[in-house]
């Protein structure tokens with residue numbers, strides 16, 4: 125079978141039977157996880173299609189391996205490959221704290237304009253959880269992936285440029301609220317209408333397609349009024365303008381309540397729900413983080429900005445069993461470009477030990493197969509993973525919390541997933 129490129133036409137992917145899929149192995153635990161995951165993906169495709177379809181893997185470099193081999197952390201050839209082949213997958217890449225290179229993960233998302241980070245959070249039967257009813261947590265996070273403080277526009281105290289920024293703020297803009305101006309560093313948080321609208325549109329399209337009941341805009345708009353507050357307002361406006369016949373928003377609720385009273389607003393919402401409309405609502409981020417523990421069933425699809433999405437992803441992953449089983453995708457729905465990756469990082473203390481859970485990358489691979497339209501292969505992965513967990517043959521993260529479980533290495537768990545397909 126000859127290898128071919130995935131292409132896109134009129135917003136639809138054309139997926140050949142042997143698509144070239146660029147992959148980054150990743151830093152830290154990345155190589156262990158990738159090696160196990162790649163085998164699971166290949167086995168699922170082989171079993172689903174009996175050789176009629178095959179993933180043609182193409183390794184591309186990023187992170188430490190790229191630096192060692194090319195002197196660059198993120199070579200242009202890697203970006204070119206993701207641009208050319210459209211759909212790829214990656215292991216985690218290390219980002220130093222407080223200095224050094226900026227995040228390569230963020231750079232990939234920004235340079236390829238992968239504006240939506242989609243992280244489904246669902247519980248697999250038998251996975252140990254810190255809450256009593258983990259099955260009530262069934263959410264899909266749509267995290268804006270290119271803006272916010274992740275733009276990396278910041279100035280370190282004492283460095284060139286910081287004085288200029290401070291002078292501009294204080295002298296030209298009349299800012300008098302910088303508590304310790306002599307020792308302050310500064311950061312900028314850009315949130316745009318375009319960025320918000322394309323993210324919320326993607327989340328709403330997903331909500332409609334999946335028949336989910338609600339979309340919640342998570343923000344800290346009470347404090348950051350013109351960035352996070354604007355996200356909320358632009359989100360509601362977009363929902364009403366483009367999906368008016370399919371949604372009922374809490375902005376509409378407020379307008380009805382103000383004009384005709386709360387009873388009328390409650391009735392309008394109940395009527396909308398009865399008519400199968402999607403409820404578009406919002407919640408302030410700190411309240412959301414407590415309600416995902418106390419009332420998780422009230423939330424379904426979540427749309428939020430970059431930093432909130434990062435925090436919320438790990439918090440929700442913990443509820444359904446932790447970061448070892450938390451997949452994700454970075455997608456641009458217009459260009460068709462996508463890179464699938466786990467929510468977790470490189471877990472450096474476990475690097476090279478063949479120890480950590482490959483579940484997040486395996487499930488990210490299943491998301492990739494679904495994105496390609498290879499649902500049969502994705503379903504085999506869900507079946508295999510459920511089977512391995514059901515047999516209580518799991519990696520350390522689950523084994524330490526499960527009674528009567530058998531401890532497996534990363535590679536052994538991968539093989540166990542394949543066995544149960």
Ligand SMILES: NC(=O)C1=CN([C@@H]2O[C@H](COP(=O)(O)OP(=O)(O)OC[C@H]3O[C@@H](n4cnc5c(N)ncnc54)[C@H](OP(=O)(O)O)[C@@H]3O)[C@@H](O)[C@H]2O)C=CC1
Pocket residue numbers: 215216217218219220229447448465466467468469470471472480481482483484521
């Ligand atoms: N997209 C990406 O590539 C990401 C990269 N990073 C980067 O990764 C590096 C390390 O970040 P850190 O904050 O330590 O976060 P990590 O997610 O790498 O690790 C934190 C903890 O999560 C648990 N964990 C992580 N991965 C797994 C796994 N596969 N199976 C089971 N448990 C797992 C471990 O918990 P325990 O100790 O309880 O065993 C680990 O100590 C940083 O440089 C960071 O920037 C971070 C997030 C995403």
Ligand SMILES: O=C(O)CCC(=O)C(=O)O
Pocket residue numbers: 217218219227228229230434437467469
């Ligand atoms: O890029 C990084 O190192 C961290 C990214 C991260 O935590 C995330 O995307 O969830």
Ligand SMILES: [Mg+2]
Pocket residue numbers: 434435437438467
């Ligand atoms: Mg994170």
